[in-house]
Amino acid sequence: MTIFPGTVIRAAVLRRWLGVTSAAVPEKLGCPNLPLSPRQRELCRKKPFLLPSIQDGARLAVAECQSQFRYERWNCSTSEEPSVFGYELTTGTKETAFIYAVMAAGLVHAVTRSCSQGNMTECGCDARLQGGSPSAGGWHWGGCSDHIQYGTWFSRKFIDNGVKNVSTTGGGYTLATMNQHNSEAGRQAIERTMATDCRCHGVSGSCAVKTCWRTMAAFDRVGVYLKERYERSVQVSDRSRGKTKRKDQRRLPVDKHQFIFLNKSPNYCLEDRRRGITGTRGRRCNRTSTGPDGCNLLCCGRGYNTHVVRHVQRCECKFVWCCFVRCRRCESMNDMHTCK
């Protein structure tokens, strides 16, 4: 299984490590026991203090992928075998692109967060944005600006598995260069979504002094950005296909922020075990939605079943002095639709 490119591991171990399954985490998951490639293990051994960040980054990425795709036919579900993302890692589709980008971005985010919290000796806040006299706008840099350079460096080192320079000349991409391009687009997303936050100081919030710092966006915001990139991914030519280039494939060099893919995606409608596609049978859909979660689209026109589900909630809650909240139990019957 590949958690990060070049990482061959048993999916079950990785899923436990990421906390995707509820099974107990094996004791002592240090660098030697982890699902890492030899090169990554060596990096892990040199920088063991980054292990919690690697884990946090992977969890962040998996959770965000599943959240962004929860209403789509492909829902970013993690599979048992042969890899966490199953077949999707090797198909060279838009979905592969999203997975690589979100994993790379998650790692930058988690490492940078750790740097900003002062947990590491190798990195910290962005020293270029500290102190200084008030600028024209009457504010100055203060506090801790997120310093993404270290996280970005580490994400590159950890994920880009010694692939040669991505080249847009010489007739197209390989799966490896496509993956590396999309990982980099994911890292760029962290920089692109950074913002400046400010705080006022002064008598009763008069804002006589204002300090500002650069901060990374929350990861769900990064997820929204990556999802937009995914929607606008561009197909590039596959070097291994030689001369059978399609006309609609771009010849122009692609922007480093763009996602690229080699192969069109399947429709993800029907189960195909061989390709690790779960299909949409049994997925919950929304009868009135015209979006991807609408029954028509999600169920691929196969129709849906309607079940009545009983919903029990706490309701009419009252605060009772002091200090309880007393509620009634309310029942409601709701329709639930699932794809045939």
Ligand SMILES: *[C@@H]1O[C@H](CO)[C@@H](O)[C@H](O)[C@H]1NC(C)=O
């Ligand atoms: C994705 O959909 C499948 C059914 O097609 C379901 O079994 C699985 O739990 C879903 N995964 C997530 C993460 O929602």
Ligand SMILES: *[C@@H]1O[C@H](CO)[C@@H](O)[C@H](O)[C@H]1NC(C)=O
């Ligand atoms: C930083 O270290 C503290 C104390 O060890 C820990 O609670 C916190 O989770 C760490 N933060 C990160 C982002 O690793």
Ligand SMILES: *[C@@H]1O[C@H](CO)[C@@H](O)[C@H](O)[C@H]1NC(C)=O
């Ligand atoms: C390609 O690799 C060389 C040496 O490894 C490096 O100096 C150069 O900046 C790289 N080019 C790009 C576009 O990354």
Ligand SMILES: *[C@@H]1O[C@H](CO)[C@@H](O)[C@H](O)[C@H]1NC(C)=O
């Ligand atoms: C179904 O979709 C409609 C329209 O998009 C939305 O207003 C409604 O809240 C959705 N229902 C559920 C249960 O998600």
